[in-house]
Amino acid sequence: MPDRVLFLDIDGVMNTLSSPVDPAIGLTSLLLPGCVAALNRVVQATGAVVVVTSTWRLTMPLAELRAHFRAAGCVAEIVDVTPDLDAPRRDREIAAWLAAQAEPPRAYCILDDDRDMDGLPGRLVRTDSRRGLGDDELPRVLALLAE
Template identity: 45%
Template structure:
């Protein structure tokens, strides 16, 4: 089984608590979350794909993201295609969906991120951390369970329709919404995919 962990860094390994303790994200990361990530990956045998904005820069070499993370104590096995691409919408869920579409051999995956801009079908696979403490023990346990659970191969959709009339059908029209993040040292705005359900009732003639 090929299990993939999509990894954010800020808010997962780079935390407010770590900053206050002197781990500025440049010379060191918060050691507690880093140790929990290393233990999780060793225990599950998963491969890591970086979905964080940290993934920018050279694909290989000492200035690349993987080399930086290793220098900061991250001891995981990266997938050979180790980072997601960039989508013009900047919606992380779309970037992850594109990566998964290119890798149908992946049987299980989990996402660890402090933000929630994922597609609706990805939300059950998301373990959302808080920027204050990052990856905690309970998060690691939930991720381990997800990495051991096969994913559905159904195509992602923002529409869920009832198959039995006259039950109501529920549609989720999606729109891009930007909001401001307060108190974050890394980025101030975020764009998310928001799906607002509307209910349409169908009737049958007699």
Template identity: 40%
Template sequence: MLLFLDFDGVLHKYGCKPADLFTRLPLLEAWLQLHPGVDVVVSSTWRLTRSLDELRSHFSAGIRSRIVGVTPKLAGDSPERFSREAEVAMWLRQSALPWRPWAALEDQAWLYRPFNKRVVLCDPDTGLTKFDLDRLASLVAAVG
């Protein structure tokens, strides 16, 4: 299973102070420890200004190797509807296992098609919660 991961609004409150970045990361890492078959692809806009190694550096040593890549940037300057979903699809097409099941943690619904059952939406005012991770666990269990 692949987890496409946004940062702002998921791993910390959207628009938080620098001192409050990644406050929800320990919750995600604890969940990932319980789900060793889940690898992570960074879909956050942070991928546009930081290297994969820089992105991995925010995670604990035991999780870093499971950060397997970043989604590509779509060509063109105009924002595409459901652009994050299109980036996920492009990443999957370019991967060695394009049929691998996936889910996403995101705070901005408009980046994916409405009612996409693979997307767990987080409240950007709080970030990731145990309830969000319970919903994610249900998705993981459903694909086996």
């Protein structure tokens, strides 16, 4: 099991809610360069791997998610997706993923734009869905992954 895990939502984190979709390249067009660069900085600084929590995981196979992120210039290793248990309670899906690991990660952080993580207090870094992931969130993300 990886030492550090970043649980990643996509819409509102890796893009803005007003980001247009290019039908020719689909999800890749929604992964904004500034958001990808911020994610790359986190991964390069911490060695964290990514587990996708976004609803995109329900309609797109893991290999396809990985391909879109690579095409957008993302260097993160996407290792898994959370189980589909209770969409309104993403914290329960993350907790279930953590519980299923033979050895839990030493540190983890949740990046999401609009979810409360009542079951996992203090682990959420909320992004502003009007701008996505950027430099404002990085100090908190890096601190959580450094624990």
